[in-house]
Structures are given as C-alpha cells and as structure tokens.
Amino acid sequence: MKKISTIKEFRKWRKNISGSIGFVPTMGALHEGHLSLVSKSNNICENTIVSIYINPTQFAEGEDLDTYPQMVQADLDKLSKYEVDCVFLPGNSEMYPEGINVGNYDNNLFDILEGKSRPGFFKGVTTIVAKLFDIVEPTHAFFGEKDFQQFCIIKQMVSDLNYSIEVVPCPIIREENGLAMSSRNKYLTESEYSIAATIFKALESGKKLLKDGELNGDKLKREIYQIIKSEPAFTIDYVSVASGDTLEEFEGELSGDILVSVALFLSKTRLIDNFTYSSPDLHNC
Numbered sequence: 068m069k070k071i072s073t074i075k076e077f078r079k080w081r082k083n084i085s086g087s088i089g090f091v092p093t094m095g096a097l098h099e100g101h102l103s104l105v106s107k108s109n110n111i112c113e114n115t116i117v118s119i120y121i122n123p124t125q126f127a128e129g130e131d132l133d134t135y136p137q138m139v140q141a142d143l144d145k146l147s148k149y150e151v152d153c154v155f156l157p158g159n160s161e162m163y164p165e166g167i168n169v170g171n172y173d174n175n176l177f178d179i180l181e182g183k184s185r186p187g188f189f190k191g192v193t194t195i196v197a198k199l200f201d202i203v204e205p206t207h208a209f210f211g212e213k214d215f216q217q218f219c220i221i222k223q224m225v226s227d228l229n230y231s232i233e234v235v236p237c238p239i240i241r242e243e244n245g246l247a248m249s250s251r252n253k254y255l256t257e258s259e260y261s262i263a264a265t266i267f268k269a270l271e272s273g274k275k276l277l278k279d280g281e282l283n284g285d286k287l288k289r290e291i292y293q294i295i296k297s298e299p300a301f302t303i304d305y306v307s308v309a310s311g312d313t314l315e316e317f318e319g320e321l322s323g324d325i326l327v328s329v330a331l332f333l334s335k336t337r338l339i340d341n342f343t344y345s346s347p348d349l350h351n352c
C-alpha cells in the first residue's frame with residue numbers, strides 16, 4: 068500500500084497503473100462505513116485508491132474544522148487489511164496552492180436540504196471532489212448513501228462536466244443500535260450515543276407507515292418528528308420527505324422514489340440519516 072502526499076509523486080505513480088481504478092475519497096477517522104466503500108471498490112475494480120483529506124472549504128465558519136477527528140496511523144492500519152494500492156494524503160498547500168478557494172461548478176441541488184442548513188457546503192464538496200478526480204483519474208468512484216444528496220450532486224457533476232467516471236452508491240452502514248456510522252459519532256458521549264439510536268427508530272417507523280400505504284408526506288414527517296422529539300436532547304434541523312430523483316420536497320400525495328431524510332443536533336454534534344423508498348406503481352395494482 069503506497070502512501071503519497073504530493074500531486075507530483077501521485078501522478079508519477081499513477082502513470083504506471085492500468086485497468087479499472089476505484090476511488091474512495093474520505094476525510095479520515097475511518098469506520099466500517101468507509102471500509103464498506105473500499106471493500107466494494109475491491110470487488111468491482113482492479114485497483115483501489117483511497118484519499119484522506121479534511122477539506123477546509125466544506126466547513127462553514129463556526130463548524131468543526133479544527134476539532135474534526137484525525138487519526139491517520141489508525142486509518143492506515145485499517146486500510147492495510149484491504150487491497151488498497153495507494154492512499155493519497157495531501158495537505159492544504161497541495162490541494163489549494165493558491166489559497167483556500169472554491170471552484171465555479173454550480174448545481175440546483177446546492178441550496179436545498181443539507182445545502183440550506185450548511186450554505187457553501189456543496190460548493191466545497193464539489194470543488195475538492197473535482198480536484199481529486201482530476202488528480203486520481205479513476206474509472207469508478209464510491210460514495211455512501213448516508214450522504215444521499217452528496218451522492219446525487221456528485222453524480223450530476225460527473226454528467227455535467229463529462230467525467231468518464233462511474234459513480235457507485237454504497238448502502239448506509241450502521242452501529243449495532245441503528246445509528247448511522249459517522250466520524251462525528253466520536254463526539255458523542257456514551258449517553259448521547261444511546262439516545263442517538265432514536266433517529267433510526269424514527270426512520271424505521273416512517274418506513275413502516277410508507278409500507279402500510281401512507282401517501283401523506285406531512286403525516287409521515289409528523290410521525291418521525293414526534294419520535295425524535297420524544298428525546299428532549301435533540302434539536303431538529305429538518306425532517307424532509309422529498310422526491311428521490313429531484314430532491315424537491317413533496318407537495319400532495321407521495322409517489323415514485325421517496326427520500327426521507329433528517330438532520331439534527333445532539334448537543335453540538337450534527338447528525339444526518341435517511342432512507343429511500345420506492346412506492347409501488349399504483350397503476351399496476
């Protein structure tokens with residue numbers, strides 16, 4: 068497993084790599100969620116490249132850039148158990164040689180859901196992912212459905228900018244109590260960690276309503292809202308029931324692909340989770 072921290076050295080190494088190349092971009096503090104992406108890349112691609120880089124442009128003022136967990140050696144130990152050909156570990160001077168700045172790419176999904184709560188976030192994400200795509204030149208890139216909107220935006224960016232990359236979605240990996248794995252879970256105290264299990268319970272309850280034929284998005288939201296609110300420690304940012312295709316909030320009856328997503332704070336820790344559901348085609352019933 069090669070470890071490279073400069074673009075120059077990476078490009079030199081990359082020249083000699085042939086066959087399909089799976090790329091897993093991460094911000095480190097790796098957990099089973101990240102590793103499932105690596106494993107999927109191992110299954111699909113002949114080569115796997117992982118990047119670890121905490122991207123400053125996707126953190127807004129007052130967010131956790133300075134405290135974001137960093138544990139590079141532990142990350143490398145975890146990755147060494149997989150078939151990882153190279154870990155790319157650039158610093159800010161490599162990724163932003165002309166200062167911390169964002170690119171021009173824009174997309175109508177930038178300002179809704181996560182983007183509404185975190186202005187500038189997707190500008191930062193697409194800036195760094197585009198830079199990494201240009202350096203790594205993968206054939207496949209793996210993204211977790213935990214960040215469903217991010218996955219949609221990257222897929223759209225790949226199409227808009229004509230990257231020849233297959234963007235592969237990977238399912239959400241959860242802790243035993245149902246909490247979606249996240250590097251930010253490290254911020255949680257033991258009792259917050261137990262409380263956080265309620266998020267999954269609320270989503271499961273919402274999913275059950277859908278399976279039972281509920282077509283009223285407001286009712287679905289209320290159900291999820293109430294279950295989360297039963298834990299006073301949560302501050303809810305949003306509960307959304309949106310189209311899984313356009314990510315636009317549903318008005319009226321639910322149909323087609325549905326994305327149910329939530330964002331909330333537990334103390335200062337921001338947690339997100341979601342599920343997608345395809346409603347049965349009523350015309351075929």
Ligand code: AMP
Pocket residue numbers: 092093094095099100101103104209210211212213214237238239240241247248249250
């Ligand atoms: P991050 O290091 O948080 O930027 O995440 C890197 C990649 O791992 C992104 O594509 C995430 O969506 C994905 N990821 C993070 N947590 C999970 C999880 N619990 N299950 C699946 N993928 C995840």
